[in-house]
Amino acid sequence: MGLKGIVFTLDSIVAFGIMVFVISFLIFFRTETSSPYLTAQQLHSMSEDILSVFSESKLREVTNQSLLQQYINDSILNETDLDKKTIDILGALWSAGKDEEAANMTEDILDAFIPNNLGYQLLINNSNVYNSSNISRPNYEDSSVEISSARIASGYEKYQPTEGYVARALARTIKKNNTLIVMGDVISSSVTQEGGWGSNQNEPNISYIFDLPDDATILDAYWFIESSYWNNRLKAYMNGVYIPGSDARTRVLLENIESYIHTGHNEGNVVWRHGGGQQKTGGDDGATHLVVIYNTSQVSTLEEFEKVYFQTVISNCSINYKKPVFVLGEISNLSVRLNLTNGTQVNIVSLKFRWKGIEYDIGTKNPINGVVEWNDTEIRNVLNSAGISYDILDGRYFWFIVDVDIFHERENNGYERKIVGNDSYVHVIYSKKVDWIYNYIDLTRTISNYTYSEPDQYEFYRYAGWNFNLTNRIQLMARWQFPWIYISPSNPLQLARANDITVYNHNPSNPSSDPLIKEFARFGYDTNPEGVLISGDNKFELNFSDGYAVDPENSLGHTTFLVPVSVSYGDIFETEINATDDAIQRLENLLGEDVSAMDITVESVSVAGVPYMWGPVEVRLRMWV
Amino acid sequence: MLFLSVLVIFGIYYENLQSDVYEQYIINDMQRKAINVADILATSSGSPQFCDSDNVEVIGLYDSGKFNLTKFEGLQNISHGTAKLMMGTGVYNLNISLKNETGHFIEKNGNVYSFGLPLTNVKNAVSIKRLGIADLESENKKVILEVILWA
Numbered sequence: 020m021g022l023k024g025i026v027f028t029l030d031s032i033v034a035f036g037i038m039v040f041v042i043s044f045l046i047f048f049r050t051e052t053s054s055p056y057l058t059a060q061q062l063h064s065m066s067e068d069i070l071s072v073f074s075e076s077k078l079r080e081v082t083n084q085s086l087l088q089q090y091i092n093d094s095i096l097n098e099t100d101l102d103k104k105t106i107d108i109l110g111a112l113w114s115a116g117k118d119e120e121a122a123n124m125t126e127d128i129l130d131a132f133i134p135n136n137l138g139y140q141l142l143i144n145n146s147n148v149y150n151s152s153n154i155s156r157p158n159y160e161d162s163s164v165e166i167s168s169a170r171i172a173s174g175y176e177k178y179q180p181t182e183g184y185v186a187r188a189l190a191r192t193i194k195k196n197n198t199l200i201v202m203g204d205v206i207s208s209s210v211t212q213e214g215g216w217g218s219n220q221n222e223p224n225i226s227y228i229f230d231l232p233d234d235a236t237i238l239d240a241y242w243f244i245e246s247s248y249w250n251n252r253l254k255a256y257m258n259g260v261y262i263p264g265s266d267a268r269t270r271v272l273l274e275n276i277e278s279y280i281h282t283g284h285n286e287g288n289v290v291w292r293h294g295g296g297q298q299k300t301g302g303d304d305g306a307t308h309l310v311v312i313y314n315t316s317q318v319s320t321l322e323e324f325e326k327v328y329f330q331t332v333i334s335n336c337s338i339n340y341k342k343p344v345f346v347l348g349e350i351s352n353l354s355v356r357l358n359l360t361n362g363t364q365v366n367i368v369s370l371k372f373r374w375k376g377i378e379y380d381i382g383t384k385n386p387i388n389g390v391v392e393w394n395d396t397e398i399r400n401v402l403n404s405a406g407i408s409y410d411i412l413d414g415r416y417f418w419f420i421v422d423v424d425i426f427h428e429r430e431n432n433g434y435e436r437k438i439v440g441n442d443s444y445v446h447v448i449y450s451k452k453v454d455w456i457y458n459y460i461d462l463t464r465t466i467s468n469y470t471y472s473e474p475d476q477y478e479f480y481r482y483a484g485w486n487f488n489l490t491n492r493i494q495l496m497a498r499w500q501f502p503w504i505y506i507s508p509s510n511p512l513q514l515a516r517a518n519d520i521t522v523y524n525h526n527p528s529n530p531s532s533d534p535l536i537k538e539f540a541r542f543g544y545d546t547n548p549e550g551v552l553i554s555g556d557n558k559f560e561l562n563f564s565d566g567y568a569v570d571p572e573n574s575l576g577h578t579t580f581l582v583p584v585s586v587s588y589g590d591i592f593e594t595e596i597n598a599t600d601d602a603i604q605r606l607e608n609l610l611g612e613d614v615s616a617m618d619i620t621v622e623s624v625s626v627a628g629v630p631y632m633w634g635p636v637e638v639r640l641r642m643w644v
Numbered sequence: 645m646l647f648l649s650v651l652v653i654f655g656i657y658y659e660n661l662q663s664d665v666y667e668q669y670i671i672n673d674m675q676r677k678a679i680n681v682a683d684i685l686a687t688s689s690g691s692p693q694f695c696d697s698d699n700v701e702v703i704g705l706y707d708s709g710k711f712n713l714t715k716f717e718g719l720q721n722i723s724h725g726t727a728k729l730m731m732g733t734g735v736y737n738l739n740i741s742l743k744n745e746t747g748h749f750i751e752k753n754g755n756v757y758s759f760g761l762p763l764t765n766v767k768n769a770v771s772i773k774r775l776g777i778a779d780l781e782s783e784n785k786k787v788i789l790e791v792i793l794w795a
Contacts, residue, residue, distance in 0.1 A: 035653070054675075057676060061679060064679070064686070065773070065775060068686065068774050072775060075709030075710060075784075076777050076784055077783075079783075080783055081784075081786050132775055134773060
């Protein structure tokens, strides 16, 4: 009997426990406990209300009069501030670094206004102005619901002089260290007899013509020369003087050749000849470059793109001349003229256009009085039928390919063919993007910071990258020339990226990608598309797969940019001398180490009532419970 | 005997729980309605925009960045029942007031800016506050709009 009682008692207790648990469980899910959503909604409404009060109220309407009077006495505020919007004064105090005053004012306005069970914080651009956590309100760290509202605000700065002097400065004469770069074209002419491998005694002569300003001081000069065929021999001359050490095979780097160069017109020549092996042609493989670093007072030294001249070439065999053209501006008209000298025996000259590695026949002509020309219509018609419009050529390399007589790689020595460089050119009519003549100093710099990896063969690599900085510069263009190697008939990847933006992509597995460029001798771009060339750090990268590589050590990258010659009015200064000193300093900072201002004109004017602005800033009110 | 005791205890326990649940439901419902009423009053100019007690369709107290006391006076001319109907407070009574920072009713020209039934024999009440400014004595002052729903 006693055992039964214990059993019933235990049974009832257990039953009770189970029922309580089950009912509580059910009730918990039926009940709408105090909703955080409703709390958040209230906090949001209140934070919005307060920001509206800040925006709509005058300072004197919402702030304790004794505090305002104290700030006026302490010259933190003046009478006119009291009629300004509260948010403007809080922002102005914050922007002037008056953090304590901004905090006191916030507390004065809000502390009695906001219910005591809520915490709040005012932030401007995410920096704390006032946080109620340190008083008797809930601490932010312990909050269960938090919400915030924000407004964008701006206004006049306080404590800045609104009367005084402002100045601007203009560099009337300057000295700049500039770089002149002569890039060799891809030019071939036979040095091997027809049907054999012996020399045909032909020695093609190619000129490298350039002009330096009359006042130039030459600081450094070097010349890298590379033959179109491995083991060919060459000799280099500058202004008719043989450069010792230039009698070389395949390639040569001639350093410190300043003494061979003078101001004004210069003409270098390279004479190519058979090297005794199985070479077919002599000439430039397109990687040759002559670099002259000089100092000048000429503001504008940038070459125009209107006439892109051929180099003078003299050879006793047919000539294959590949001319890369890069134009900065919108092209509206293209024509080609070649002067082959009056009385030339040349019978036939052909012209092709090459875009993205694909060649298009423009036409074949016979010279008339030694001259052959293709006009815009002839070129445009061929390009249009190939779906190429002039506007896609802006800021990219395209090529004209000329054969003077039908080109043969092996050919017997014959009559003289001559392309007269100073009267042979690609004529481009284009609209300039920037009027750099009057307002800017142009500068060209070689890009010497580069890396490479993934070796292919010899000194050729399948990855190369260049880095350069153009901070505070107006970017115009960046261009490269490459010694290259292609293993025919492979179909390798060719990927070029500028600041991680793809600017050329031949993907062997994607037929709709860009075509394969067998002679990747040039690459260049302007600021299009956006982001490829920026005021800041820039990089250019090449990636190839098996079958293609470039030689980064002997590649040449260079960039051309503009530097403004003036700075506009700056801050207001109490004295004229301070304003002019500031303008000169700003101008010198802008010019940087590339340019020295020799004569600066400074204009200063007296101003009054010119306010400074702060903002726009984000004013945020955070509330919690 | 023990079993009967357990049943009785459980009955009381269940009854209390039911009562709590219902009360919580009522409070949440009141809170939701009070937030809506306060939101419309604090952010809407009402409809029509320049309404008075005769032509009002939607009651709003907001005008050009502040509470409009004239609109509040218009509200005071509407009956409590009509206001409840227009604001959708259902069975709950309504009390709306404008107060200053210290919690005192705003007074102007002898008018106390308060509307609705005074709180008597209150079983449940919910208060929602909205902050703003209002034109008092020719200049704006901080005011608190308090909406109380009670039953």
